Amino acid sequence: MTFDALIIGAGISGLVAARLLSREGLRVALLEQHQALGGYLQRFSIRATPFDAGVHYVGALGEGQILHRYLRHLGVTLRARPMRPDGFEALYLPSGRLDLPWGHQAYARAWIARFPHEAEGLRRYVEAIEAEVARFPMYSLEGSLSERGQPSTTRTLASVLDGLISDPALKEALAYPALLYFVHPRQAPFTLHAFVLDSYLRGAYTLDGGGVTLVEALAGQIRAAGGRVEVGAEVVSLEVDTARRVEGLRLADGRRLRAPLIIAALDPKRVVRMLPPGAARPAYTRRVLGLTEGLSALSGYLRVEADLGDALGRNHHVLPRGWLDALFGGGWLDDPRATFPVTALLPGYAEGLIQPVHLFTGISAAPFAAFEGTRTGRRGEGYRRLKHKLLQRQLDAARAAGLPVDPLRSSHGATPLTYRDYSGNSGGAVYGLRHGVDQIGGRGASARTPVGGLRLTGHSTLFPGLLGAIISAYYTCAEVLGLERLYGELRRA
Numbered sequence: 001m002t003f004d005a006l007i008i009g010a011g012i013s014g015l016v017a018a019r020l021l022s023r024e025g026l027r028v029a030l031l032e033q034h035q036a037l038g039g040y041l042q043r044f045s046i047r048a049t050p051f052d053a054g055v056h057y058v059g060a061l062g063e064g065q066i067l068h069r070y071l072r073h074l075g076v077t078l079r080a081r082p083m084r085p086d087g088f089e090a091l092y093l094p095s096g097r098l099d100l101p102w103g104h105q106a107y108a109r110a111w112i113a114r115f116p117h118e119a120e121g122l123r124r125y126v127e128a129i130e131a132e133v134a135r136f137p138m139y140s141l142e143g144s145l146s147e148r149g150q151p152s153t154t155r156t157l158a159s160v161l162d163g164l165i166s167d168p169a170l171k172e173a174l175a176y177p178a179l180l181y182f183v184h185p186r187q188a189p190f191t192l193h194a195f196v197l198d199s200y201l202r203g204a205y206t207l208d209g210g211g212v213t214l215v216e217a218l219a220g221q222i223r224a225a226g227g228r229v230e231v232g233a234e235v236v237s238l239e240v241d242t243a244r245r246v247e248g249l250r251l252a253d254g255r256r257l258r259a260p261l262i263i264a265a266l267d268p269k270r271v272v273r274m275l276p277p278g279a280a281r282p283a284y285t286r287r288v289l290g291l292t293e294g295l296s297a298l299s300g301y302l303r304v305e306a307d308l309g310d311a312l313g314r315n316h317h318v319l320p321r322g323w324l325d326a327l328f329g330g331g332w333l334d335d336p337r338a339t340f341p342v343t344a345l346l347p348g349y350a351e352g353l354i355q356p357v358h359l360f361t362g363i364s365a366a367p368f369a370a371f372e373g374t375r376t377g378r379r380g381e382g383y384r385r386l387k388h389k390l391l392q393r394q395l396d397a398a399r400a401a402g403l404p405v406d407p408l409r410s411s412h413g414a415t416p417l418t419y420r421d422y423s424g425n426s427g428g429a430v431y432g433l434r435h436g437v438d439q440i441g442g443r444g445a446s447a448r449t450p451v452g453g454l455r456l457t458g459h460s461t462l463f464p465g466l467l468g469a470i471i472s473a474y475y476t477c478a479e480v481l482g483l484e485r486l487y488g489e490l491r492r493a
């Protein structure tokens with residue numbers, strides 16, 4: 001069968017790409033390996049209690065704000081619930097709990113109240129965040145595309161903090177948004193940090209019904225525009241002609257689909273492995289396969305029978321002294337006394353007495369390497385013991401910090417292998433390839449590939465998170481639809 005464009009992977013980036021192209025009258029097919037659409041936007045239930053696999057909260061969704069305008073341009077209206085404006089993030093620091101509010105000025109004031117000796121540096125830090133995002137027009141949606149300076153791809157978060165702040169405890173605490181992109185401040189591009197943090201400072205929201213409502217809306221629109229949306233459609237190889245242009249792909253069930261444009265909205269390493277030998281320059285293949293994955297995660301899904309009251313509508317981040325090195329060094333795995341960061345996500349969307357509490361800790365796939373060849377439900381006793389041990393430590397750490405995890409009615413868990421099998425991301429990376437300064441822009445996996453007609457999109461190609469993945473799809477489709485045109489439409493949306 002022949003199409004104008006084939007899109008592989010129905011996470012948010014693939015859905016947005018399919019929506020943008022089908023609206024233009026292109027005959028598109030969106031192909032998803034699993035039976036459910038959405039990738040990390042899926043929602044699942046444990047004994048009728050709903051849990052979101054990936055996206056828990058989003059920023060800048062207020063009327064006229066950036067995410068709102070992207071959704072309006074896509075023709076989607078979502079019902080959202082604001083998290084607590086006076087403290088949507090609760091940090092449990094060695095110096096005690098610190099609640100962080102929306103609003104750049106209020107945010108600066110909250111930090112200054114705890115660290116008054118760093119008032120000037122903190123004010124300048126928040127100004128630096130605002131100045132940095134203003135250089136990224138597809139985010140700020142202000143000014144003309146050509147007028148803006150480029151965001152720096154070499155300046156790190158650590159270098160910015162070192163220039164403004166002296167207190168090491170404050171530097172470590174200010175880095176907490178690293179939990180939303182998993183890069184150490186010494187490696188994290190300041191532009192990435194600013195992008196992630198700024199959107200939440202404009203307002204933090206949870207989506208009523210979860211990210212799956214966005215998935216359903218987009219899939220409905222693609223179908224209404226004549227596009228095809230297929231689940232259970234795993235792509236196993238790409239077909240390339242002698243001029244090194246894609247001409248089609250092959251599915252696991254043996255079918256061949258043809259198109260002159262293929263947008264791969266999945267792990268770039270997997271895409272490169274789908275190419276026939278010689279289709280891409282060896283240097284490109286080597287570079288992409290040599291890129292490092294970001295961290296995966298250990299997730300505990302708790303059903304808690306309690307009125308969580310004031311704890312709801314906030315994320316609770318437990319950040320003991322040294323948490324950054326523990327997170328990125330992984331040393332806590334071998335040291336039973338070590339503490340490590342735990343985030344409890346308490347958006348507060350469940351009706352009824354049982355509340356879902358999602359405990360979340362970054363972890364590499366390395367401890368689970370011995371079980372890599374196994375499949376869900378058949379990973380064996382050794383895996384079960386390791387998983388149980390780590391989840392218990394996570395739960396103990398949450399209890400020790402006083403997070404509301406009791407009375408606990410049931411607990412389940414996910415490991416890097418769960419995330420790997422769920423998303424197809426190498427190493428079960430929750431935010432895709434590691435977004436360090438050594439792997440950003442041309443040094444990473446950008447939308448363009450050396451194979452004609454083959455484009456990449458998704459969180460590995462730009463920035464992680466719902467908004468990052470959406471913007472990545474706009475950049476990728478801009479090659480067909482024109483960046484100036486899309487930018488103009490977004491500014492008017």
Ligand SMILES: Cc1cc2nc3c(=O)[nH]c(=O)nc-3n(C[C@H](O)[C@H](O)[C@H](O)COP(=O)(O)OP(=O)(O)OC[C@H]3O[C@@H](n4cnc5c(N)ncnc54)[C@H](O)[C@@H]3O)c2cc1C
Binds near residue numbers: 425460
């Ligand atoms: C635990 C967790 C918490 C998070 N919390 C937040 C949050 O609160 N806010 C936020 O904004 N972001 C959050 N994120 C990040 C966010 O969910 C992701 O960055 C974003 O959803 C990625 O979208 P994507 O389209 O790039 O990729 P994915 O969602 O990974 O989609 C890729 C899709 O491709 C499919 N696929 C792969 N290989 C093939 C193949 N060969 N054939 C066909 N299909 C294939 C996969 O099945 C999948 O559906 C979180 C992520 C996780 C895991």
